[in-house]
Amino acid sequence: MIDIRLHLKYSTFALDVNLQLPGRGVTALYGHSGSGKTTCLRCIAGLERAEDAFVQINDEVWQDSHKGLFVPAHKRALGYVFQEASLFPHLSVRANLAFGLKRIPRQQRRVDMAQATELLGIGHLLERNPQHLSGGERQRIGIARALLTSPRLLLMDEPLAALDSQRKSEILPYLERLHDELNIPVLYVSHAQDEVARLADHIVLLSEGKALASGPIGETLARLDLPLALGDDAGVVIAGQVIAYDAHYQLLTLQLPNCPLQIRVAHAPLAVGQPLRVKVQARDVSLSLQAEEHSSILNRLPVTVTQDIGADNSAHVLVRLDAGGTPLLARITRFSRDQLHLHPGQALWAQIKAVAVLA
Amino acid sequence: MPLSSADFSAIWLTIKLASLTTVILLIIGTPIALWLSRTTSWWRGPIGAVVALPLVLPPTVIGFYLLLTMGPNGYFGQFTQWLGLGTLTFSFAGLVIGSVIYSMPFVVQPLQNAFSAIGTRPLEVAATLRANPWDTFFTVILPLARPGFITASILGFAHTVGEFGVVLMIGGNIPDKTRVVSVQIYDHVEAMEYAQAHWLAGAMVVFAFLVLLALYSSRKTKMGWS
Numbered sequence: 003m004i005d006i007r008l009h010l011k012y013s014t015f016a017l018d019v020n021l022q023l024p025g026r027g028v029t030a031l032y033g034h035s036g037s038g039k040t041t042c043l044r045c046i047a048g049l050e051r052a053e054d055a056f057v058q059i060n061d062e063v064w065q066d067s068h069k070g071l072f073v074p075a076h077k078r079a080l081g082y083v084f085q086e087a088s089l090f091p092h093l094s095v096r097a098n099l100a101f102g103l104k105r106i107p108r109q110q111r112r113v114d115m116a117q118a119t120e121l122l123g124i125g126h127l128l129e130r131n132p133q134h135l136s137g138g139e140r141q142r143i144g145i146a147r148a149l150l151t152s153p154r155l156l157l158m159d160e161p162l163a164a165l166d167s168q169r170k171s172e173i174l175p176y177l178e179r180l181h182d183e184l185n186i187p188v189l190y191v192s193h194a195q196d197e198v199a200r201l202a203d204h205i206v207l208l209s210e211g212k213a214l215a216s217g218p219i220g221e222t223l224a225r226l227d228l229p230l231a232l233g234d235d236a237g238v239v240i241a242g243q244v245i246a247y248d249a250h251y252q253l254l255t256l257q258l259p260n261c262p263l264q265i266r267v268a269h270a271p272l273a274v275g276q277p278l279r280v281k282v283q284a285r286d287v288s289l290s291l292q293a294e295e296h297s298s299i300l301n302r303l304p305v306t307v308t309q310d311i312g313a314d315n316s317a318h319v320l321v322r323l324d325a326g327g328t329p330l331l332a333r334i335t336r337f338s339r340d341q342l343h344l345h346p347g348q349a350l351w352a353q354i355k356a357v358a359v360l361a
Numbered sequence: 362m363p364l365s366s367a368d369f370s371a372i373w374l375t376i377k378l379a380s381l382t383t384v385i386l387l388i389i390g391t392p393i394a395l396w397l398s399r400t401t402s403w404w405r406g407p408i409g410a411v412v413a414l415p416l417v418l419p420p421t422v423i424g425f426y427l428l429l430t431m432g433p434n435g436y437f438g439q440f441t442q443w444l445g446l447g448t449l450t451f452s453f454a455g456l457v458i459g460s461v462i463y464s465m466p467f468v469v470q471p472l473q474n475a476f477s478a479i480g481t482r483p484l485e486v487a488a489t490l491r492a493n494p495w496d497t498f499f500t501v502i503l504p505l506a507r508p509g510f511i512t513a514s515i516l517g518f519a520h521t522v523g524e525f526g527v528v529l530m531i532g533g534n535i536p537d538k539t540r541v542v543s544v545q546i547y548d549h550v551e552a553m554e555y556a557q558a559h560w561l562a563g564a565m566v567v568f569a570f571l572v573l574l575a576l577y578s579s580r581k582t583k584m585g586w587s
Contacts, residue, residue, distance in 0.1 A: 082489035102490035
């Protein structure tokens with residue numbers, strides 16, 4: 003359990019958050035620039051000192067201003083990945099990696115050099131000088147360097163924001179491996195919804211120094227009362243399980259969590275039983291009163307309308323649906339809503355035009 | 362032999378004075394520069410201005426006040442007398458104190474620029490990698506500020522070698538104790554020994570040129586922060 007209460011005031015900005023986060027998995031701090039997410043992270047790391055704060059990571063208290071406790075940053079068992087890799091230019095890659103490692107007592111080390119270099123695919127770069135590496139390589143070294151301190155909490159401040167999309171897609175798989183193979187809770191600051199959808203289990207939505215929402219990613223992205231649902235790329239993340247693969251048509255069948263409903267996705271073969279995350283965008287979901295048998299659309303799910311609200315323009319509405327317990331969002335025109343006489347509790351069919359595989 | 366034994370003794374004294382001054386300045390100038398580069402305190406302006414004063418004041422002004430302070434009736438003079446050391450005017454130790462003050466900005470300013478250029482990020486990175494502030498100073502700040510330390514040492518040394526006014530005011534002209542090269546040249550000229558003066562003065566020109574050449578050539582390689 004991660005318990006964070008921060009209260010801090012600058013002349014132009016105030017941060018006021020009270021968060022109870024899961025002590026495992028990836029939690030995204032998501033919001034626009036200026037929403038306070040980086041300040042939040044810096045306070046947790048002790049790089050910035052909030053006057054009124056309480057920070058507890060599992061069983062360790064790092065700050066408790068009521069008791070006058072403030073553990074300095076260098077005594078907190080955390081790893082911090084900055085937006086720019088910030089490697090030490092006077093040290094080789096190997097010496098950069100060893101910088102944190104050699105300051106950790108041997109019996110407290112849980113990640114070793116071989117494991118970290120393998121996990122991030124940087125074994126061949128060890129003798130190089132950081133100046134002669136690409137942005138993506140540098141960031142992977144920055145991540146490995148942070149991991150080698152065997153942190154109890156890994157803080158990542160937009161680690162991909164300074165990279166172009168090609169470098170981003172080069173690093174994302176490594177971040178996913180981190181998530182799957184290491185049991186270190188991660189706080190991941192980002193303003194990119196695709197990264198969050200891909201990596202996070204839990205999301206905190208920050209706006210103007212306040213937490214608007216905090217919850218599991220699937221539920222939270224589908225909430226209509228949050229500004230998240232209004233964006234053009236609004237949608238839901240579904241963590242399903244592979245139950246079949248059709249080699250002839252190269253289609254995976256994915257079962258939705260806790261219900262017999264299935265969706266099919268074009269994908270390379272995956273073993274049955276494997277978990278898979280997909281994102282379904284609200285604009286790719288259309289609604290129909292009957293099951294359209296004669297359609298090129300692959301996925302049709304029986305759903306129930308739970309709620310609808312106006313979208314960011316007056317021609318559209320957002321409809322929240324329930325597909326056997328999994329929330330879905332559909333973005334349709336207000337005209338269609340009235341034509342179909344949509345109302346809460348109504349049963350109909352959701353047709354999904356596209357499913358994006360996230361992992 | 363173009364240089365007399367008195368000339369060699371002046372050269373040796375000058376080297377001794379400049380080396381000692383540079384070492385002392387690196388030791389006391391580093392914390393001052395570090396503080397000036399990091400602080401947001403109101404005192405930053407006044408302290409920075411005091412450190413820079415020798416850049417603009419005539420050496421005779423500094424020498425005059427040092428003479429008063431270190432003399433038998435000055436605060437510092439009374440303190441050194443109370444310690445049983447006598448007064449430091451017209452002594453090598455007094456010359457060192459004067460040089461430290463006179464050359465201070467030439468050491469503090471390059472260091473301050475070097476520390477400012479490093480910024481706070483490397484220090485934060487070091488802290489998140491479990492390095493305490495002292496550890497960070499020796500393993501991150503010192504190596505990253507190395508070009509600044511080289512510049513500061515060269516400038517501090519060379520500027521002390523070139524000192525004349527302060528020396529004359531507080532040290533006078535005592536062979537083997539306070540008679541440095543610049544004073545020795547002055548003496549040669551006073552005594553109409555132009556040939557002797559030429560040799561020493563020429564050596565100073567060559568020395569100054571070589572120092573600046575070394576300084577400006579070393580600046581072409583810059584270390585970037587990645």
